[in-house]
Amino acid sequence: xxxxxGLLGAAWxxxxxxxxIEFRSRSAFLSALVLSLLSLVIFYFAWDPxxxxxxxxxxxxxxxxxxxxxxxxxxxxxxxxxxxxxxxALLVAPVAREAIFLGKALANFAFVLGVQAVALPALAxxxxxxLSVVLGPLALAMLLAAIGLTxxxxxxxxxxxxxxxxxxxxxxxxxxxxxxxxxxxxQVTAKLLAGRPLDESLGWFRILLAFDLVFLYACMLTFPFxxxx
Amino acid sequence: MTPLLEARRLVxxxxxxxxxxxxxxxxxxxxxxxxxxxxxxxxxTLLRLLAGLLKPNSGAAAIAxxxxxxxxxxxxxxxxxxxxxxxxxxxxxxxxxxxxxxxGVPEADASTQRAxxxxxxxxxxxxxxxxxxxxxxxxxxxxxxIVHGPDVLLADEPYTxxxxxxxxxxxxxxxxxxxxxxxxxxxxxxLSEGLAVAxxxxxxxxxxxxxxxxxQGLDVARYAAEYRELFA
Numbered sequence: 001x002x003x004x005x006g007l008l009g010a011a012w013x014x015x016x017x018x019x020x021i022e023f024r025s026r027s028a029f030l031s032a033l034v035l036s037l038l039s040l041v042i043f044y045f046a047w048d049p050x051x052x053x054x055x056x057x058x059x060x061x062x063x064x065x066x067x068x069x070x071x072x073x074x075x076x077x078x079x080x081x082x083x084x085x086x087x088x089a090l091l092v093a094p095v096a097r098e099a100i101f102l103g104k105a106l107a108n109f110a111f112v113l114g115v116q117a118v119a120l121p122a123l124a125x126x127x128x129x130x131l132s133v134v135l136g137p138l139a140l141a142m143l144l145a146a147i148g149l150t151x152x153x154x155x156x157x158x159x160x161x162x163x164x165x166x167x168x169x170x171x172x173x174x175x176x177x178x179x180x181x182x183x184x185x186x187q188v189t190a191k192l193l194a195g196r197p198l199d200e201s202l203g204w205f206r207i208l209l210a211f212d213l214v215f216l217y218a219c220m221l222t223f224p225f226x227x228x229x
Numbered sequence: 230m231t232p233l234l235e236a237r238r239l240v241x242x243x244x245x246x247x248x249x250x251x252x253x254x255x256x257x258x259x260x261x262x263x264x265x266x267x268x269x270x271x272x273x274t275l276l277r278l279l280a281g282l283l284k285p286n287s288g289a290a291a292i293a294x295x296x297x298x299x300x301x302x303x304x305x306x307x308x309x310x311x312x313x314x315x316x317x318x319x320x321x322x323x324x325x326x327x328x329x330x331x332x333g334v335p336e337a338d339a340s341t342q343r344a345x346x347x348x349x350x351x352x353x354x355x356x357x358x359x360x361x362x363x364x365x366x367x368x369x370x371x372x373x374x375i376v377h378g379p380d381v382l383l384a385d386e387p388y389t390x391x392x393x394x395x396x397x398x399x400x401x402x403x404x405x406x407x408x409x410x411x412x413x414x415x416x417x418x419x420l421s422e423g424l425a426v427a428x429x430x431x432x433x434x435x436x437x438x439x440x441x442x443x444x445q446g447l448d449v450a451r452y453a454a455e456y457r458e459l460f461a
Contacts, residue, residue: 002377004304004333013330017316017323024318024357080316089314089373092280093331094304229283 007102010095014103019110021080028076029114032069036119039065044126054127059189062123063182066116066142067149067175073111074153075170077104078161087227097224101154105219108150108157116142134192137201141188144208148181148215155219159226181215184208230257233412234381238288239278248274250436251288256429258380261403261413263423263444266433267460272416275433276385279414280308292381304332307379311386313370317359321350321369324358325376332377344372349398363390371399375406382406385416400425420453432456 005013022029043061047054081087090100120142124131131138156174160166184204191201232255241249248271256262264272277283279290281298295302308314315324325344329337345351348368358366367390375382382403388396403413403426417423424430424444430452432440439459 002304002333002335004300004331010331013327017319017327020323021316021318080318083317084315085310085312086314086316088280088282088308088310088312089328090331091282092303092306092308093328094300094333095331096300 004094005099007096007099010093010099011102011106014090014095014100015106015110018077018080018104018107022073022076022107022111028073029111032072032111032115033118035072036065036069036115037122039068040119040122040126054129055193055195056190058123058127058129058193059186061127062120062189063145063186065119065123066112066145067178067182068171069115069119070108070112070146070149070153071171071174073115074108074150074157074174075167077108077111077154078157078166082161091227097227098220100227101158101220101223104158105150105154105216108154109146112146112150113143116146129193130195133195137198138189138192141185141192141201141205141208144205144212145181145185147212148208149178151212151215151219152177152181155223155226158223177215180211181208184211230260232256233258233293234279234414235291236275236279236288237291239275239285239290240287241274241278241283241285247436249278249285252433252436252438253288254429254431254438254441256412256414258410258412259407260428261407261415261426263427263430264414264416264433265418265420265423265430265456270433271436272433273385274436276308276383276414276416279381280306280383282308304377305380307374307377307382309371309374309382309384309387311389313358313366315358315366315370315373318357320355320357321345321361321365321372322354324369325373328373329376334377340376341372344376345369347375347398347402348372349394364392364395367391368395368398371402375402378409380411382411382413384413386418387415388417388419388422396422420456421449424449424452432459434459 047057153174156170160169163169184207187204188201235255236252239249239252252275266272278285281303290297292302292305322341326337326341329340334340345354348371350365350368353361353365387399407413415423415426427444430444431438
């Protein structure tokens with residue numbers, strides 16, 4: 001007798017499948033990585049170190065880079081379902097629509113973390129940032145921001161996946177909703193890199209966490225409606 | 230006989246056009262409905278309604294007493310389409326096993342192997358789907374659709390891309406599923422293939438059934454002539 005997996009079990013299966021596909025092709029990850037590194041290089045050459053200190057310019061560069069490179073992976077996550085209408089097979093399977101969202105978001109989360117893990121040391125290298133001192137709290141901020149970005153991004157990637165201009169629509173729709181995540185994340189980064197006490201960042205951490213919870217819940221509830229023809 | 234798969238006055242419109250217009254029928258366990266009709270007749274939309282992929286504007290589709298698209302009703306459906314619904318980067322085995330896991334099939338690995346063997350594609354099971362021919366991909370797609378032993382098998386142009394051996398394996402499989410007590414709906418343009426597996430035949434035009442009859446005693450040549458005349 002078949003016993004379909006529950007919400008988390010199905011989400012894990014879908015995330016594992018998406019990561020296996022990305023691991024085989026590496027197309028989105030490499031694209032995102034190259035975009036990240038190129039952005040850092042271009043910002044580096046456009047930066048005048050005599051006018052602006054590295055710790056002042058780095059937070060903005062970091063979050064602009066993460067936001068746009070993350071979008072590449074988000075777009076790809078539903079592209080694999082659209083190719084041969086594999087999404088139909090997912091929808092016929094006896095798993096909750098919310099599990100599809102969670103699975104996709106989980107894979108996108110791993111994707112964004114992977115890009116961050118390479119791009120952050122590169123940023124530190126280019127701008128000679130004292131990362132080791134603030135690595136713990138900065139990693140936490142990046143982790144929290146990655147949750148929010150992937151929740152919103154996964155929802156809008158799902159909405160735009162069946163449209164003709166998905167690559168254009170995804171950033172246009174998602175970027176305004178990224179602001180409540182990117183803003184506190186950039187503030188935390190700025191304060192940490194400037195050597196301010198951790199206490200000063202706690203408020204921004206709370207805002208990040210609150211938006212994560214709101215976006216996770218709201219996006220998971222909304223996602224099933226985006227799948228209806 | 231009590232229908233296993235039932236459509237009750239299904240209506241589905243896209244804008245002002247009714248793609249499926251007041252369709253009702255029932256198929257008991259062990260029966261198969263072959264669905265014919267020209268392009269745009271509403272066959273695929275009807276199949277998507279029966280699979281729970283589309284919500285009807287009115288009416289309902291049900292499997293036994295479970296109304297679609299409830300998850301426990303979807304669990305009993307196997308869907309074959311003219312699109313493979315496969316991930317081309319994954320191997321045939323990984324695709325079928327993924328479906329088995331999603332359906333919670335016990336001993337997913339063994340069930341996957343059995344399904345691939347049944348479709349005579351086990352020897353290419355560990356090759357990425359993109360490296361397989363269209364016909365072999367279709368066989369993998371069929372294996373994916375049956376790996377959980379569905380009670381209701383919905384097939385939209387299932388013979389697409391299959392060679393003679395593949396087509397014969399599919400016909401054998403559909404007949405075997407009927408004998409095992411599954412209810413089948415097969416959408417096809419090939420009258421002889423459809424009638425070979427069906428207990429009932431229906432013709433759709435403009436979203437409605439214009440013919441629905443048992444295939445027992447049906448003369449294929451005469452049916453084909455009447456079909457052509459219908460759309461002349």
